[in-house]
Amino acid sequence: GQNIxxxxxxxxxxxxxxxxxxxxxxxxxxxxxWYQQHAGEAPTFLSYNVLDGLEEKGRxxxxxxxxxxxxxxxxxxxxxxxxASYLCxxxxxxxxxxxxxxxxxxxxxP
Amino acid sequence: SAxxxxxxxxxxxxxxxxxxxxxxxxxxxTMMFWYRQQPGQSLTLIATANQGSEATYESGFVxxxxxxxxxxxxxxTLTVSNMSPEDSSIYLCSVEDxxxxxxxxxxxxxxxxxT
Numbered sequence: 001g002q003n004i005x006x007x008x009x010x011x012x013x014x015x016x017x018x019x020x021x022x023x024x025x026x027x028x029x030x031x032x033x034w035y036q037q038h039a040g041e042a043p044t045f046l047s048y049n050v051l052d053g054l055e056e057k058g059r060x061x062x063x064x065x066x067x068x069x070x071x072x073x074x075x076x077x078x079x080x081x082x083x084a085s086y087l088c089x090x091x092x093x094x095x096x097x098x099x100x101x102x103x104x105x106x107x108x109x110p
Numbered sequence: 111s112a113x114x115x116x117x118x119x120x121x122x123x124x125x126x127x128x129x130x131x132x133x134x135x136x137x138x139x140t141m142m143f144w145y146r147q148q149p150g151q152s153l154t155l156i157a158t159a160n161q162g163s164e165a166t167y168e169s170g171f172v173x174x175x176x177x178x179x180x181x182x183x184x185x186x187t188l189t190v191s192n193m194s195p196e197d198s199s200i201y202l203c204s205v206e207d208x209x210x211x212x213x214x215x216x217x218x219x220x221x222x223x224x225t
Contacts, residue, residue, distance in 0.1 A: 033214065042202055042219040043153070045111070048212075087152060091214075096206075097143060097168075098214060100152045 004101035006088050011107045012078055020073045020104045022088035033098060034062050034073045035087040043087055046073070075106070083108045112137050112207050114217035122223045123193055130189045131220045133203035138183035141206035144176070147219075148199045159186040159203075193224045 003025045012018040024032070031050040035043035047055055049064035049071060061074040075082055085105050089098040113136040123129050133142065142159040157165040157178055165178035180186045190197050203217045 031212065035216075040221075042200075042216045045213060045215055089153075091212075096141065097155045097158060098153075098204075100154075102152045 004088055004090055004099060006086075006101040006104045008102070009105045009107065011109060013109050014078055014080060016078050018075045018078060018106060020075070020086050020088075020106070022071045022073070022101060024069050024071075024088075024090050024101075026069075026090055026092050026099070028092040029066060029090065030093055031091045032062075032064055032071050033087075033089040033091070034060075034071075035089065037085045037087060037103070039084075046086075078108050080108050080110070082106060111213065111215050112139060112205050114203065114205060114215060116203060116217040116220050118220060119218065120221040120223075122225060124225060125194055127193055128189055128191045129193065129222060130187050131201050131203075131222075133186045133188070133217055135184045135205050139205040140183070140208060142180060142186045143204045143206075143214075144178060144186070144188045145202045145204060145216075146199045147202065153202065156188070156201075159188075190222065193222075195224045198222060198224045 006022045033048050034046040037043040047062035049062050054063045059076045064071045085103040087103045088101040091098050115134045117132045144156040145153045147153050155168050156171045157167040159165050159178050159180040161180045177189045200219045200221050202219045204214050206214050
């Protein structure tokens with residue numbers, strides 16, 4: 001089985017930086033995904049890490065440490081539209097199903 | 111990335127009836143999955159839709175309740191059978207894109223309410 005933990009909620013002000021941590025314990029590992037989900041909408045793919053290190057995509061970056069079972073999603077220059085739930089998910093095989101964390105609700109305030 | 115569509119986008123159904131949800135992809139994909147997201151919850155995998163063979167169900171989900179078809183590499187259906195209010199959820203299909211390093215993408219979802 002797998003255990004994936006992330007904080008329930010985080011609040012930050014517009015223009016600030018927020019870091020969402022995700023820790024996982026899995027029997028196997030073949031990649032960690034981050035998705036953004038606005039209320040009432042489907043999850044949108046943000047990033048995929050399979051090797052250790054930092055992947056940067058514009059205002060969003062994702063980091064992975066396989067030895068520590070740890071990842072984070074970094075959101076810079078926060079905008080109001082970034083208010084959403086952020087889901088961490090782990091894939092335990094080369095292909096196949098994802099196991100999701102409970103999601104972190106990020107609230108961006110003016 | 112692959113473009114995924116689902117039909118219907120939402121429906122309100124009566125207890126005891128069944129609803130079939132369709133998932134269409136604009137390119138051939140090997141892996142298709144069906145997830146459920148209950149109100150206020152994260153996503154839970156129902157099953158992997160296998161082309162040409164029976165779907166692989168996760169613990170807690172059975173074929174009689176959630177029959178799945180996968181007739182080809184671009185299309186799948188999920189049926190929610192003998193519905194009860196507890197089946198009210200968003201149902202999402204996802205695909206794995208091997209042309210994009212095995213990234214997974216979701217369809218827009220089907221919002222089901224059972225009364």
